[in-house]
Amino acid sequence: MTRRLREILPEGHHAVIVAAQGERLLGWIHIEHRVSIESGSKCEIVGMVVDTTARRHGVGRNLVQAAEEWAYSRGLTTLTVRSNTARKHSHPFYESIGYERVKTQHVYTKKAK
Numbered sequence: 001m002t003r004r005l006r007e008i009l010p011e012g013h014h015a016v017i018v019a020a021q022g023e024r025l026l027g028w029i030h031i032e033h034r035v036s037i038e039s040g041s042k043c044e045i046v047g048m049v050v051d052t053t054a055r056r057h058g059v060g061r062n063l064v065q066a067a068e069e070w071a072y073s074r075g076l077t078t079l080t081v082r083s084n085t086a087r088k089h090s091h092p093f094y095e096s097i098g099y100e101r102v103k104t105q106h107v108y109t110k111k112a113k
Helices: 002-011 059-073 090-096
Strands: 014-021 024-036 040-050 079-081
Touching: 002 014, 014 059, 024 059, 040 059, 059 079
Parallel strands: 040 079
Antiparallel strands: 014 024, 024 040
């Protein structure tokens, strides 16, 4: 995790926002300013984790709100999040805070030989 943070944070188009209570980490969200030919500039929620004991207490909602504020401060008006179909509990969460499902897709990976 430390190595990954050292790679992404200096780039400036990534942000990691944490929620903590004292020394206890309650959750984190990783967001990225992405640009593509197809869709232009947008902010993508690349990952979010909330401790199981902190769920359903507003931590996730607050993390997403902070991510949205980061995006809007950069002039980005679209936020995207991808949620694995197996993570059924996250789908109603995103819908409850105004995110709309726009597609379902397959993801393919090929590792270098």
